[in-house]
Amino acid sequence: MKTLPGKTVERLSQYRRALITSLAANHNYIFSHELAAILHITAVQVRRDLMLIGYGSVMRKGYDVRELIRTIGTIIDAPTGLNVAIIGMGNLGRAITGYFMGKRTNMNIVAAFDVDPQKVGKVVAGVRCYHIDQMKKLKGELDISIAVLTVPPDQAVSLTSMLVSNSIRGIMNFTTVPLNVPDNIHLEEFDMITSIEKVAYFVKENGQQAGQ
Amino acid sequence: MKTLPGKTVERLSQYRRALITSLAANHNYIFSHELAAILHITAVQVRRDLMLIGYGSVMRKGYDVRELIRTIGTIIDAPTGLNVAIIGMGNLGRAITGYFMGKRTNMNIVAAFDVDPQKVGKVVAGVRCYHIDQMKKLKGELDISIAVLTVPPDQAVSLTSMLVSNSIRGIMNFTTVPLNVPDNIHLEEFDMITSIEKVAYFVKENGQQAGQ
C-alpha cells in the first residue's frame, strides 16, 4: 500500500481509540456519521480515510467496529510493535508515560533516560529511568526505535545528535528547539508555546469581529 | 488586517522566539534564509509569511531583528496581553507552566485549577493552584481568557462545559478526548498518543522502503 497522508494517519489513530471506546459501550456497528460526530469532523472525511485504507462495510449497516479496529491496526501498526524511550523524565516525560498507561497501543515505553541522579533508578508508571549514558547500550538491548524528546531546550540539540548517532528511527520532539535530522529518521515536532500563542491569536481576532 | 492562516501564525510565533535568541547572540540583522535555516524551512516560506504581515526590510541588509520582533508582536499579540489558566495541575499542567517560565510571551499563566486537595493551595513556578469550584469567581477577577486543559480523559467533557458556561474564549485541549465547543470559542487540540503513533507509522513505512 502507498504511504498514507499524515493527516489521515492521525485520524486513523483517533478513529481507533474512538472505536475501542464505542466497543466498550457495546456498539458492534458504527456509521460513518457517528464516528465523524465523535471526532467532530464530517462523515465524508471518515469515508475518504477508510477508502484510502481499502476498508469496506456492508452497506447500510455501518462498519463492523471490531473488524475496523483490526484493519486500522494492520495499516498503522508495525507488525512487531515498536519500542519507545522517553528522553528526559521531567514533568512532561512523566505525563506522556502516564498517557500510555492502559492505552491499547502497539507501542511500548520500555525506558526513560535522564541525567539527573535523582531520577535515574526511579520507576514511573512501570517505566525505569536510566542514565543517558546507557542509551547506547540499552538502545540495542531493548530494541528502541522511537525517542520522545522532553528535555530542557539547551540539551535538545546535543541529545538529538546522540540519538541520531545511535541510529534511532523516529523522534517526537517536544522541546521548543527546532531540530534537524537525516532524511531516514522521521521527525515530528510539537511546540507548546506556539500552540498556545496560536489560540491567543485567534481569541484576539475573534474578539474584534468574526473569522476563524 | 485579514486573519492570517493558522500555519503562518504558528511560524510567526517560532520566528519571534528564534529572533529573540538571535538577538541575544548580538545579531541585529537577519536574512530570510538564516531564519529559515533555524526553523528548517525554506527562505521563501519565511518571506511569504512576512509578506502576509506586511513587513519589509531594507533590501540586501536583511531584516532588522528588533523591529521584526516588534512587528510580529503587533500582529499576533493581543494589545493588553491575555491571561491563561491551567486546568488540571498534573504532570502535564506543571510541564506547561514550566515551559512558560522565562519565555517572553504576551501571555501570563495566572492560575491553575484542580480538584485534588493535595494540589490546591500549592504554588508551582509562581502559579497558584485553586480548587476548580473557584473558577467561576476567579475567571472574572483574574480576567482569564484562555484555558489549557490537562485533565484525565474522563473529566474533559464536563470541565469543558464548565469552561464554556464561564465564557472562556479559547481552549487548548491536551486530553485524548475530542471536544466540541461553540463557534465563538477557539479550540485547538493536541493528542500525544496520536502524534507518537504517527511517528511509529512513518518509522514503519520508512523501514520497508523510501517515502515520507
Add this chain to the structure above:
DNA sequence: AATTAAATGTTAATAAAATAACAATGTTTT
C-alpha cells in the same frame, strides 16, 4: 560607472487536504 551578485516581495504554479457531488447499493416502507 558599468557589471555582477545577493537578497527581497510578489505573482504564478504545484501539491496537499478537505469538501461536495453523485451513482450505486441495499433496507425499509408502502
Add this chain to the structure above:
DNA sequence: AAAACATTGTTATTTTATTAACATTTAATT
C-alpha cells in the same frame, strides 16, 4: 414489488498551503 430512503465508495471540485519563478532593489566589485 415498487418507491422512498439511508448509507456507502469514489470522482470531481474547492480550498489551503507550499514551492517555484522572476522582476526589482541595493550593495559590492571591476
